[in-house]
Amino acid sequence: MNRDGKGTISVRLVEEALQGFTAPSRSAGQLLHQLGLDAIDLGDSEARIDVAEYSKLWRRLARHFDDEFFGMDARRMRTGSFAFVCRAAMAQPTLDSALRVVLEFFRLTFEGFAGELYRSESLAEVTLTERPEAQPLRAFSYFTFWMLLHGLACWLVGRRIPLLAVELRxxxxxxxxxxxxxxxxxxxxxxxxxxxxxxxxxxDLPVRRSELELHGFLAHAPSNILVKYRDTTSLASRIKAQLRELPAECWPTSEGLAQTLCVSPSTLRRRLAEAGQTYQAIKDQVRQEMATLWLADASITYADIAERLGFADVSSFYKAFRKWSGTNPGQYRSLILRGDEMGHSASR
Incomplete structure (x- = not known):
């Protein structure tokens, strides 16, 4: 166990994974021992464990209880289910048809919810439908489902699919x-x-995966999914954190940034290049994050957002957002606010 963010998972998520299988007669510590795993101090909420260790816990829990969804649905997701749905999905020509096959399989697997894929102009959404009277699931339940679905989708097309927003009940x-x-x-x-x-x-991206690639994917899951997400201590993550604390007009130049990091500009460029990043790309990523948050607030105008992000005018912001996200701000705002309006109507 360590406190280094690189390649690690918070111990809090270990506790969440164990929760469905603990009981007064079986503590988390006893469960870990039963699974043949080293003891973990769950009382140290700031501690982290290696992704490989979390992956081992994940697989052993699934095999021991014959449930790849950790007891979080009335029906078990029996061991081998994820492998089965991967094989079914990779036989599809595009991600669109693959996701529909995956969601249909999960609809038959789970009792508490069902997923549906919708396409609206330049945006797509996967929505979970639950029984109206049902209490919301734990956040860990929703995120586990999204990890399975999104992780599989990214593998099928061989690239990271950015999520513009994640909403939970x-x-x-x-x-x-x-x-x-x-x-x-x-x-x-x-x-x-x-x-x-x-x-x-x-x-519309094509699915091109072989049986050999599937064996490799399953042999290393879920660590091969999780490891792509990690590293909050990376140079890029540190730069993003610094930019989020400042108005866009106060963001440092690359030379100024290098000075604050106590390195030369050439060293900064080299280290970012080694990580497949540029300073400009990092600034654009933070701008997109801020834009998606502000677009969900109808009281903030497009002109306000453009100004806050340092654009000369709304037109420049529109072009940039389209480049970042594959959609325009109007369509994204419309989809987000439509979901909010549906919620207000249902609560009346």
Whole structure:
């Protein structure tokens, strides 16, 4: 166990994974021992464990209880289910048809919810429908489902599919840091429905995976999914954190940034290049994060957002947002606010 963010998962998510199988007669410590795993100090909420260790816990829990969804639905997701749905999905020509096959399989698997894929102009969303009288699931339940679905989708097309927003019916839990790194900084809790939103252009990407690649993917799951999300201590993550604390007009130049990091400009460029990043790309990523948050607030005008992000005019902001996200601000705002309006109508 360590406190280094690189390649690690919060111990709080270990506690969440164990929760469905603990009982007065079987503590978390006893369960870990039963699974043949080293003891973990769950009382140290700031501690982290290696992704490989979390992956081992994940697989052993699933095999021991014959449930790949950790006892979080009335029906078990029996061991081998994820492998089965991966094989079914990879036989599809595009991500669109693959996701529909996956969601149909999960609809037959789970009793408490069902997922549906919708496409609206340049945006796509996967929405979970739950029984109206049902209490919201734990945040960990929703995020586990999204990890399975989104992780599989990214593998099928061989690229990361950015999520513009993740909305959940449940209240915000005490811990969300890893979730924001895993999925999106734009997490919205206590919403009318649970859904993820992303650019529809991803649905047209071809699925090109072989049986050999599937064996490799399954052999290393879920650590090969989780490791792509991690590293809150990376140089890029540190730069993003610094930019989020400042108005866009106060963001440093690359030379000024290098000075604050106590390195030369050339060293900064080299280190970012080694990580496949540029300073400009990092600034654009933070601008997109801020834009998606502000677009969900109808009281903030497009002109206000453009100004806050340092654009000369609204037109420049529109072009940039389209480049970042594959959609335009108007379509994204319309989809987000429509979900809010549906929630208000249902509560009346």
């Amino acid at each position: 449940c209240d915000e839990p005490a811990y969300t840091d890893d979730y924001r790194v895993m999925f999106s900084r734009n997490l919205r809790f206590a919403r009318p429905t649970t859904r993820i939103i992303f650019a529809a252009e991803a649905l």
